[in-house]
Amino acid sequence: MRKYLIGAAAAVSVVVLASNGAMSAGDAVKPPSQNWSFSGFFGTFDRGALQRGFQVYDEVCAGCHSARLLAYRNLTEIGFTEDQAKKIAASKEVTDGPNDEGEMFQRPGILSDRFVRPFPNDEAARAANGGALPPDLSLMVKARIGGANYLHALLTGYKDAPKDTNLPDGMSYNLYFAGNQIAMAPPLAEDGVEYADKTKATVDQMARDVTTFLAWAAEPELEWRKRMGVKVILFLLILTGMLYAVKRKVWSDVH
Amino acid sequence: MSDSKFKNPIVAWIDYRLPVFTFMEHELHEYPTPKNLNYWWNFGSLAGIILVIMIVTGIILSMHYTPHTALAFDSVERIMRDVNYGWLIRYVHMNGASAFFIVVFIHIFRGLYFGSYKSPRELLWMLGVVILLLMMATAFLGYVLPWGQMSFWGATVITNLFSAIPIVGDTIVTLLWGGFSVDNPTLNRFFSLHFLLPFVIVGVVVLHIVALHQHGSGNPIGIDTKSPQDTIPFHPYYTIKDLFGLGVFLIFFFGFVFFAPNYLGHPDNYIEANPLVTPPHIVPEWYFLPFYAILRSFTADALIFLPFSWLMTAKLAGVLAMFASIMVLFILPWLDHSPVKSARFRPIYKQFYWLLIIDCFILGICGAKPAEAPWTYISQAATAYYFLHFLVIIPLLGFFEKTKPLPTSISEPVLKGGGGASVAAGAKPMEKA
Numbered sequence: 001m002r003k004y005l006i007g008a009a010a011a012v013s014v015v016v017l018a019s020n021g022a023m024s025a026g027d028a029v030k031p032p033s034q035n036w037s038f039s040g041f042f043g044t045f046d047r048g049a050l051q052r053g054f055q056v057y058d059e060v061c062a063g064c065h066s067a068r069l070l071a072y073r074n075l076t077e078i079g080f081t082e083d084q085a086k087k088i089a090a091s092k093e094v095t096d097g098p099n100d101e102g103e104m105f106q107r108p109g110i111l112s113d114r115f116v117r118p119f120p121n122d123e124a125a126r127a128a129n130g131g132a133l134p135p136d137l138s139l140m141v142k143a144r145i146g147g148a149n150y151l152h153a154l155l156t157g158y159k160d161a162p163k164d165t166n167l168p169d170g171m172s173y174n175l176y177f178a179g180n181q182i183a184m185a186p187p188l189a190e191d192g193v194e195y196a197d198k199t200k201a202t203v204d205q206m207a208r209d210v211t212t213f214l215a216w217a218a219e220p221e222l223e224w225r226k227r228m229g230v231k232v233i234l235f236l237l238i239l240t241g242m243l244y245a246v247k248r249k250v251w252s253d254v255h
Numbered sequence: 256m257s258d259s260k261f262k263n264p265i266v267a268w269i270d271y272r273l274p275v276f277t278f279m280e281h282e283l284h285e286y287p288t289p290k291n292l293n294y295w296w297n298f299g300s301l302a303g304i305i306l307v308i309m310i311v312t313g314i315i316l317s318m319h320y321t322p323h324t325a326l327a328f329d330s331v332e333r334i335m336r337d338v339n340y341g342w343l344i345r346y347v348h349m350n351g352a353s354a355f356f357i358v359v360f361i362h363i364f365r366g367l368y369f370g371s372y373k374s375p376r377e378l379l380w381m382l383g384v385v386i387l388l389l390m391m392a393t394a395f396l397g398y399v400l401p402w403g404q405m406s407f408w409g410a411t412v413i414t415n416l417f418s419a420i421p422i423v424g425d426t427i428v429t430l431l432w433g434g435f436s437v438d439n440p441t442l443n444r445f446f447s448l449h450f451l452l453p454f455v456i457v458g459v460v461v462l463h464i465v466a467l468h469q470h471g472s473g474n475p476i477g478i479d480t481k482s483p484q485d486t487i488p489f490h491p492y493y494t495i496k497d498l499f500g501l502g503v504f505l506i507f508f509f510g511f512v513f514f515a516p517n518y519l520g521h522p523d524n525y526i527e528a529n530p531l532v533t534p535p536h537i538v539p540e541w542y543f544l545p546f547y548a549i550l551r552s553f554t555a556d557a558l559i560f561l562p563f564s565w566l567m568t569a570k571l572a573g574v575l576a577m578f579a580s581i582m583v584l585f586i587l588p589w590l591d592h593s594p595v596k597s598a599r600f601r602p603i604y605k606q607f608y609w610l611l612i613i614d615c616f617i618l619g620i621c622g623a624k625p626a627e628a629p630w631t632y633i634s635q636a637a638t639a640y641y642f643l644h645f646l647v648i649i650p651l652l653g654f655f656e657k658t659k660p661l662p663t664s665i666s667e668p669v670l671k672g673g674g675g676a677s678v679a680a681g682a683k684p685m686e687k688a
């Protein structure tokens with residue numbers, strides 16, 4: 001029986017792996033695995049990377065992409081002080097209203113505002129991007145197979161198109177994008193931002209930082225979850241060990 | 256009242272008027288249970304505990320969830336981000352659905368191995384199949400609620416199946432949708448039904464347990480308990496064993512919840528539903544994959560469809576086959592007429608049992624693959640074998656299989672070689688294991 005059980009367990013893992021494989025997109029290359037500060041049982045987000053990543057998002061991506069599930073108050077969770085977060089919010093123009101005269105008006109952002117969107121609606125976003133819609137980035141890391149590895153690979157995966165491919169106008173060739181033709185021009189260029197902490201802004205560095213930031217945006221509970229998980233599992237291991245001892249004792253008079 | 260068997264006067268007072276304590280004493284403490292149950296017998300009580308977990312987390316989720324197409328996706332994200340411990344409650348509910356199916360599938364295959372469906376437990380088994388059907392409906396409805404891409408497209412594909420039914424099909428689909436496509440009315444009624452069905456499941460579980468307690472648990476040897484020596488009280492023996500099993504289960508379960516909460520899910524469900532964009536592969540949740548494979552293996556050119564092609568469309572055949580794959584479990588107690596219950600004494604059945612398990616895994620893999628060669632052929636063969644197992648092999652085994660001699664009693668389960676006296680009178684003498 002034991003032999004069969006091991007066989008069954010192996011089969012389960014094959015199914016799980018196989019079904020994951022089945023979901024990956026057609027001709028895109030599988031993104032390479034990277035080391036992330038937030039992976040593993042004890043992973044936490046690197047605070048420096050988070051803040052640099054926010055800077056990249058704010059200065060580069062936010063021109064086209066919204067992150068509508070985030071609010072400026074959330075920035076205090078990644079190491080900004082409340083004053084810094086207030087300042088960042090205040091630097092944004094938020095449409096509010098209607099006021100007493102029934103007019104919409106502009107005011108500086110406050111902590112409780114959600115991140116301001118670059119375009120008033122999807123149609124405007126498409127019109128400004130040659131018909132392609134830049135998707136919201138708040139859940140991007142959870143919404144793609146490969147997660148953070150995929151995002152990093154995508155941002156660094158722009159290549160010259162092979163000779164036999166005809167790239168339509170406004171399209172770029174990307175190794176990791178499904179179908180390889182992406183309507184997003186390479187968003188990152190060497191020294192595209194000037195980091196507040198003087199880190200050298202290489203394309204790889206910026207890609208890692210913004211990916212870390214977006215991983216946090218998708219799973220802001222991650223650190224809390226893993227910390228709680230370690231405690232819960234340790235507790236259960238001890239409890240289950242004790243239950244086993246009691247079980248042995250209770251059953252000692254049977255047989 | 257002084258002669259009450261309860262020492263606590265309040266308990267005695269209540270029990271004299273409302274015999275709940277007598278009932279509990281009878282069903283839990285005195286309830287005699289075979290003493291040789293192995294750990295495969297833990298999965299029934301585990302399933303019951305998960306049902307409770309699902310209902311508790313589900314009720315809390317409903318306090319924050321909004322069943323409207325424009326708000327549902329964001330309301331779930333609000334639960335994840337702004338509701339206190341919302342992420343924990345949602346991840347427990349989400350992974351709880353998977354855990355529920357793992358546990359129930361093991362529970363069912365336990366029954367298949369040890370012949371738990373045989374007389375006098377046929378109705379008990381059939382109630383279990385009803386629970387499986389209700390669970391599948393509940394999980395399907397629940398998966399639509401977060402209103403992601405897979406929610407929407409899964410709902411579209413599955414509800415569309417009903418259109419294969421002749422004459423009334425389209426009417427049924429319109430009724431399910433509450434309109435002419437999966438839209439807000441669909442989401443509203445799915446939420447309502449997803450809230451309702453778990454309580455129906457509770458009702459059927461109660462009947463399942465009433466039927467169980469009528470004749471008691473079966474056991475790995477599959478012979479009846481004969482003397483008090485064969486049984487022990489449920490409490491404390493099986494309460495502690497079930498608790499230990501629960502501990503082991505929770506370690507695995509919370510391992511997923513805390514460290515890989517989205518491992519069993521599909522990333523596309525973190526993209527809000529969009530009727531204008533079809534995902535490249537629409538795949539159901541893992542627990543539906545074998546059934547999905549059976550459904551898809553009936554194509555117009557499939558060999559297994561040939562015998563039915565004069566009668567119906569391939570689509571209808573697929574839908575019927577999918578339901579039939581569960582219906583065969585309903586009639587299994589009559590398909591299998593071997594008098595021996597446990598596969599331990601059925602050497603040939605045992606081999607076919609493992610083949611069936613492998614077949615189910617193959618179906619699961621095929622369900623996850625795109626519908627193209629070679630997967631279509633593998634899945635057609637596996638579907639054919641699935642029905643062959645239940646409709647041909649199992650009935651034939653009842654006639655031709657030579658079973659091993661059964662032990663005389665649970666207390667004396669091991670047949671010692673040469674001890675002819677210990678061979679049960681009715682059993683065929685054969686080579687000793």
Ligand code: HEM
Pocket residue numbers: 306309310311312313314316317320331345348349352355390393394395397398399400401449450453454456524
């Ligand atoms: C038989 C037990 C149950 C099963 C198998 C089940 C299954 C599911 C599944 C698969 C989901 C989708 C999870 C996701 O991807 O987010 C879900 C969501 C949901 N369920 Fe249940 N459920 C059960 C019981 C209940 C009960 C009793 C309630 C309420 C009383 C409930 C309320 C909800 C709500 C509000 C959602 C949407 C929130 C969300 O998606 O996380 N469920 N359920």
